[in-house]
Amino acid sequence: MLKKYSILFGIIVAITLLVIATTFYPGGSLHDKNATGWSWRYNFISNLFGTKAVNGMDNPSRLWAVGGMFFLSISFMLFFIHFAKKIPAKGSSNIIKYFGIVGMLCVFLVVTPYHDIMITISSTLVLVSIFYITIFVLKSTLLLFKILCIACMLVMYCALYMYGSGNFLTLLPTLQKTALVIAVVWVLCLHYFTKADDFMATKEKRTERMGE
Numbered sequence: 001m002l003k004k005y006s007i008l009f010g011i012i013v014a015i016t017l018l019v020i021a022t023t024f025y026p027g028g029s030l031h032d033k034n035a036t037g038w039s040w041r042y043n044f045i046s047n048l049f050g051t052k053a054v055n056g057m058d059n060p061s062r063l064w065a066v067g068g069m070f071f072l073s074i075s076f077m078l079f080f081i082h083f084a085k086k087i088p089a090k091g092s093s094n095i096i097k098y099f100g101i102v103g104m105l106c107v108f109l110v111v112t113p114y115h116d117i118m119i120t121i122s123s124t125l126v127l128v129s130i131f132y133i134t135i136f137v138l139k140s141t142l143l144l145f146k147i148l149c150i151a152c153m154l155v156m157y158c159a160l161y162m163y164g165s166g167n168f169l170t171l172l173p174t175l176q177k178t179a180l181v182i183a184v185v186w187v188l189c190l191h192y193f194t195k196a197d198d199f200m201a202t203k204e205k206r207t208e209r210m211g212e
Helices: 006-024 062-084 090-111 115-139 143-165 172-192 197-211
Strands: none
Touching: 006 062, 006 172, 062 090, 062 172, 090 115, 115 143, 143 172
């Protein structure tokens, strides 16, 4: 049972630790450097990782936040490993698996001083994995999951555009958390409510076409 629900348990632990971290955050955000405490609207999750808060005070939330990111990264990493096994095309399966593993390792490293470069590397690798997964989902009969995959990619691309361009930065903290929620729902739904047979049809159809 523990193995079966390890991804769910890991995500629950991760979110719990991140929420606890917000209660210890001293204050300060991009909107107001002198603000007190954590703002779900204006603070970035990355504000929790610094040794100092934005307002300059020591940041006791860091330990909780690093623990949360560790469990989140491991949980998502396990998802990519397990989901890759459902994909019949070996090349695509390997891309989903290994890009996902390395991408999530880089996601965890955003807690380090190399935050910016790790964001660039991790987002590139993870989005490649998500793109491949989306292709196979779109070829399946899983209508709701098709919508979920497209929504997940669109939100992530929008967040990365804001981050890279510097436009609409006041909206980015909210969009960042929205992207996290959608990503969690995406992982849990695809992991627990799909099976290898859902993606076998695409391979069988290609084989049938080649035989005609």
